[in-house]
Amino acid sequence: MSKQAETPFPPGALEREAEIADTRNRWLLSLPAIVIIVCAAAGPLLVMVVYSFLTPGDYGNVKWEFSLDGWTNTIVQRDIFDDTLIWADAHLSIFWRSFSLSLITTILTLIIGVPTAWFVATQPPGRREFWLFLVTVPFWTNLLVRTIAVQELIRSEGVINLILLKIGIIDAPIQMMFTDFAIGFGMTYVYLPLMVLPVYAAVDKLDFRLVEAAHDLYAGRWTAFRRVILPLIKPGIIAGSILVFVPCLGAYVTPRVLGGGKNLMFGNLIELQFGAGRNWPLGAALSLMLMTAVMVALIFYVRITSREQADG
Amino acid sequence: MTSQTAHAEPSDATDTDTDTAAIAVDVDRVSKIFRGETEVRALDDVSVGIRKNEFFTLLGPSGCGKTTLLRLIAGFEPPTMGAIRLGTRDISRLPPNQRPINTVFQNYALFPHMSVAQNIAFGLEMLGKPKAEVQRTVDEMLHLVRMEELKNRRTSEISGGQQQRVALARALAPHPEVLLLDEPLSALDLKLRKDMQIELKRLQHETGITFIFVTHDQEEALTMSDRVAVMSAGKILQVGRPRDVYERPAERFVANFIGESNFLDATLSGGTVELAAGGRFEVRVPEGVRDGAVSVLVRPEHATVHSGEPGEGEIAATAENVVYSGEATVVHLRLATGEAIKIRLANAPQGGEAPPRTGGAAAIRIAPGAVTVLRD
Numbered sequence: 001m002s003k004q005a006e007t008p009f010p011p012g013a014l015e016r017e018a019e020i021a022d023t024r025n026r027w028l029l030s031l032p033a034i035v036i037i038v039c040a041a042a043g044p045l046l047v048m049v050v051y052s053f054l055t056p057g058d059y060g061n062v063k064w065e066f067s068l069d070g071w072t073n074t075i076v077q078r079d080i081f082d083d084t085l086i087w088a089d090a091h092l093s094i095f096w097r098s099f100s101l102s103l104i105t106t107i108l109t110l111i112i113g114v115p116t117a118w119f120v121a122t123q124p125p126g127r128r129e130f131w132l133f134l135v136t137v138p139f140w141t142n143l144l145v146r147t148i149a150v151q152e153l154i155r156s157e158g159v160i161n162l163i164l165l166k167i168g169i170i171d172a173p174i175q176m177m178f179t180d181f182a183i184g185f186g187m188t189y190v191y192l193p194l195m196v197l198p199v200y201a202a203v204d205k206l207d208f209r210l211v212e213a214a215h216d217l218y219a220g221r222w223t224a225f226r227r228v229i230l231p232l233i234k235p236g237i238i239a240g241s242i243l244v245f246v247p248c249l250g251a252y253v254t255p256r257v258l259g260g261g262k263n264l265m266f267g268n269l270i271e272l273q274f275g276a277g278r279n280w281p282l283g284a285a286l287s288l289m290l291m292t293a294v295m296v297a298l299i300f301y302v303r304i305t306s307r308e309q310a311d312g
Numbered sequence: 313m314t315s316q317t318a319h320a321e322p323s324d325a326t327d328t329d330t331d332t333a334a335i336a337v338d339v340d341r342v343s344k345i346f347r348g349e350t351e352v353r354a355l356d357d358v359s360v361g362i363r364k365n366e367f368f369t370l371l372g373p374s375g376c377g378k379t380t381l382l383r384l385i386a387g388f389e390p391p392t393m394g395a396i397r398l399g400t401r402d403i404s405r406l407p408p409n410q411r412p413i414n415t416v417f418q419n420y421a422l423f424p425h426m427s428v429a430q431n432i433a434f435g436l437e438m439l440g441k442p443k444a445e446v447q448r449t450v451d452e453m454l455h456l457v458r459m460e461e462l463k464n465r466r467t468s469e470i471s472g473g474q475q476q477r478v479a480l481a482r483a484l485a486p487h488p489e490v491l492l493l494d495e496p497l498s499a500l501d502l503k504l505r506k507d508m509q510i511e512l513k514r515l516q517h518e519t520g521i522t523f524i525f526v527t528h529d530q531e532e533a534l535t536m537s538d539r540v541a542v543m544s545a546g547k548i549l550q551v552g553r554p555r556d557v558y559e560r561p562a563e564r565f566v567a568n569f570i571g572e573s574n575f576l577d578a579t580l581s582g583g584t585v586e587l588a589a590g591g592r593f594e595v596r597v598p599e600g601v602r603d604g605a606v607s608v609l610v611r612p613e614h615a616t617v618h619s620g621e622p623g624e625g626e627i628a629a630t631a632e633n634v635v636y637s638g639e640a641t642v643v644h645l646r647l648a649t650g651e652a653i654k655i656r657l658a659n660a661p662q663g664g665e666a667p668p669r670t671g672g673a674a675a676i677r678i679a680p681g682a683v684t685v686l687r688d
Contacts, residue, residue, distance in 0.1 A: 212388055213421040215408040217435035218486065227434070231425045 052284035060278045070281025074289055091269065098266040101180060102248035105187040106195075109244045112188070113195030114237065120196070121203035135196050143190065147257045150186045151177065154258075178260035186258040187248050194247070195240040202236025235305055242301050246294050266290055335399065336490055336522040337362040337385060342394030344380050344546075354380040356546040357394070362490075362524060363539075367516050369525045371533040372543035373569065378526045379418075381543075382492050385524065386415050398489065409438070414483035415492040419499070420475045422467040428478050429454065429463040435486040453481040456515065473504045480512075484519060491516075493525045497532065509536050530570045534558060542566045559611070562598055564686045567609045574653045575686075580606045585683060589647040590627050593683040600687055607686050612656040614682035617643050619668035622675035629653065629676050631668040641667050645674060 052070045054062040077088040120131040138146055153159050154176040161173040176182050206229065214224035230237075252267035259265065264272070270290070273283030339362075344355040355377045362368045370378040383389050385396055387408035396404045403411055414435065422431050432453050436446040454460045457477040462470055467478060476496060483491055493512070497505045513536055516523045527533055533540050534554040541551045542565075550562045561567035564575065578585040581603045586592050595608070622628045629645040632652075641657045655676065657667055668674040 207421070209417055209419065209421040210423060212408070213415070213417060213423070214434070215388075216386060216413075216415045217482070218409045218438035219434075220409055223438060228423060 048284045048287055052281050052288055054281050056279045056281055058278075060274070060280060062280050067281065070279075070285040073279070073282045074285050094264050094266060094269050097180065097263065098249055101184050101187065101265065102245050102251075104184050105191060105248050106241050106245045108184070108188040109192050109195035110237065110241065113192055113240060114199050116192075117196045117199035117236075118203055121200050121206075132200070135193050135200075138190075139193055143253050144257070146190060147186055147254050150182075150189055150254075151257060154182055154185065177258065178263060180259070180263055182258040183251075183255045183263060183265065186254040187251055190254055191244045191248060194243040198239040198243060199233065199236045202233040202239075206232055238301055238304065242297060246297065249293065250290055334364045335361045335397075336364045336366070337524065338395075338397040338399075339381070339385070340395045340397065342381070342384060342391045342396060344377075344384060344389065345392045353546055355384070355391075358546070358548050359394075360541055360548055360551060362522060364522055365520050367513065367523045367525065367536060367538045369527060369533040369537035369540045370543055371527055371530060371540050371570075373528055376543040377546040378528075378543050379494055382415075382494055382524065382526050385490070386413055386492050387411050412486075412489045413492060414486060414488040414490075415494065416479045416483045416496045418494045418496065420479040420496075422475055422478055422482070424466070424468055427464050427466060428459060428470065431467060431478055432482045432485050435482065439486055449485055453485045456484070456518070457481045457511075472499055473508070476500060476508060477511075480515065484515065484521070487519070488521060490522045490524060493523060495526055495528070497527070498529075505532075512536060534570070542569060544569070560596070560684055561609060562687055564607060564609075564688055567684070567686060572612050572654070572656075574610045574612060576608050576610060576647075576651055576653065577649070578606055578608045578683075578685075580604060580685060585685060587627070587683075589629075589649045589651060591625065591678065593678070593680070595683055595685050597685055598687050601685055607688055609684040609686055610653070610678055610682055612642065612654050613640075613658075615653075615655050615676055615678045616657060617645065617655045617668060617674050617676050619666070619672050619674055621673065626675040626677045629674050631670055631672050631674045634667055634670050643667055643674070645676065647676075 051062055053066055053068065055065040055067045055069070057063050072085075073088065075088055075091060076085045077091075078084070079086050116135070120128060120135065123131055151158070155161070156173040156175065156177065158176075160176070161170075164170045165173065176185075210228055210232070211224055214228040219227060250267045250270075251265055252271060255263065255265040255268055256271075259268075266286070270283050270286045273279045273286060277283070339358055339360045342355055342358050343353065346352040346354055358377070358381060370381060372378045380389070384391050387403070387406055387410075391404055394404075395402050398411070398413070423434065426434070429450050432450045433446050436449055441449070450463075451460075454463050457480055459474065459477055459481065462474060467475060470478070476499075479496065496512075497508050500508060509532060512523070512525075525533075525536065534557075537554055539551060540554055540557050541548045542557055542561075543549065544565050550557055550566050552560070557566060558570055561570065567573045567575070577588040579588070580595070580597065580601065583594060583597060584592055585595050585606065585608055587608070617629070617631075619631075627647065629647050631643055632646050633644040635642045635644070636659075639659055641659055642654055643657065644652065644654045646652055653676070
């Protein structure tokens with residue numbers, strides 16, 4: 001504005017022109033992102049929403065007839081004999097298993113992951129990268145391979161059973177494969193890095209002088225952890241919990257390999273509808289249900305963290 | 313000002329006059345060695361007695377070990393050798409949360425997830441004080457540091473000076489026996505720093521708590537302290553009142569670090585020095601200095617200079633540079649021996665005696681008692 005006197009234009013004209021050009025450039029620059037969002041996210045989602053309100057085709061696919069069955073079938077089903085509506089117990093137990101196993105997995109990764117992240121973050125800088133590398137190594141390995149490695153551990157002739165038999169703790173192999181335990185164990189292993197990394201980032205950012213200040217003000221180790229460390233690394237813990245919980249809810253490969261055909265989880269149920277079940281609308285409805293659940297969890301998270309940020 | 317100057321030498325472990333007052337913190341032959349890739353001796357056989365209700369300052373350049381000594385007293389690190397006593401109780405191995413000592417950290421280290429009042433209440437809560445008492449003490453502290461209106465603010469929402477005051481209140485709230493302050497004013501701008509210096513003195517006076525203050529700012533140390541310990545390379549070189557360390561520095565390092573100095577060559581013989589440039593002066597001879605060639609200190613403001621030929625007891629010199637700087641004029645001179653000396657003249661109103669002109673002959677008069685013999 002100080003240059004007003006030197007320019008022949010009325011005050012503000014140049015700024016306005018620059019603003020218009022700026023807006024235009026911003027739209028142009030964000031075009032690729034918009035295209036990707038529409039093609040890769042919004043578009044397929046719309047297809048899912050539409051399909052969930054159609055009728056299943058005979059050999060998969062859909063018939064273009066409106067139907068709410070896709071949605072109602074998620075939780076109720078018609079009795080084969082008298083056509084009354086009854087709760088879809090199979091589905092409900094799958095929902096429950098997905099939820100409870102995801103929760104247990106999240107808790108287990110918390111118990112293992114937080115101390116691990118703490119350990120890595122408090123290493124001297126040179127060694128930290130090495131430990132971090134070890135934590136992320138499984139990421140570079142195919143999920144299926146990792147899951148089969150877990151299977152090698154826990155199957156009846158697997159490493160764990162062989163050792164236990166050898167040292168005589170058990171007489172017969174423990175059945176671990178194709179149980180909920182197997183799924184939980186596998187998922188804990190597979191998703192552990194997703195807990196460790198955000199918690200590590202939070203601990204890494206933690207100002208250890210604050211911990212010293214807490215000790216200086218008469219806090220013992222546990223109180224300092226509870227009153228100072230925990231509140232400060234909480235964003236990392238919440239982020240890690242969501243990063244573990246959300247993919248667990250929709251996990252497909254791990255429950256399939258380790259849980260077998262009986263112990264289905266949400267992801268497997270969806271897959272079943274698009275495969276052998278030949279009920280695409282139901283599959284689409286289930287997918288949208290899962291997505292809604294995840295969205296609710298995320299909104300919850302954002303509201304917690306943004307409220308905390310608003311507080312300071 | 314006779315025997316106040318005290319030297320912390322390994323031979324006489326504590327300064328001589330600490331026996332006269334009760335000792336709050338007794339640092340007894342403490343060494344701290346950090347073992348890493350290279351061994352660092354951060355503190356080397358340090359002994360000092362800090363008196364009750366004293367404003368004691370550890371002064372030295374960065375890396376001299378002053379912060380390490382503070383951290384040892386706070387309990388964040390154990391001493392490698394030696395003992396630290398609180399009164400007569402050995403606290404060397406006590407964790408920080410069991411010492412009645414609180415710290416004001418350099419960066420304040422306020423808890424970002426708590427309000428101003430919650431920060432101040434933290435120590436009291438940890439001590440298990442009843443709620444009503446916590447509340448009352450917090451209010452008292454808020455009043456003491458004049459922060460009542462901001463008690464519910466987050467610490468990120470207040471200015472640096474205000475954070476500083478909250479850090480003080482938080483450390484004072486549990487009423488520790490000793491308060492440690494680690495360069496608490498270094499992050500503040502000049503004006504705020506001056507205000508806080510006065511504020512700190514007031515707080516120390518009102519609370520009657522022993523303050524141990526760490527700084528590298530000599531002016532801060534001189535204006536605030538009851539006594540100052542000058543540190544260098546892990547050792548305490550001199551302990552004394554500000555006036556003593558300024559006017560009677562024991563070593564060249566102390567003289568150089570505190571204030572501006574002229575170092576001149578001289579010969580000592582039995583309580584009298586003769587400057588190489590001329591002039592004889594009665595001096596106090598520090599321990600361990602023998603007759604012969606010595607180095608002496610003359611502060612720039614402890615001598616005067618006028619133009620013309622030297623009279624009785626004056627030293628001839630040539631003015632090389634005359635710098636007017638408001639309240640004083642600094643004259644840079646060259647002596648017959650080739651030594652440089654600078655003299656600071658307080659400026660009188662215009663019309664008073666004019667300082668020598670650049671390039672002109674000048675005569676220096678050194679005030680009696682202004683010559684200090686240094687241990688090298």
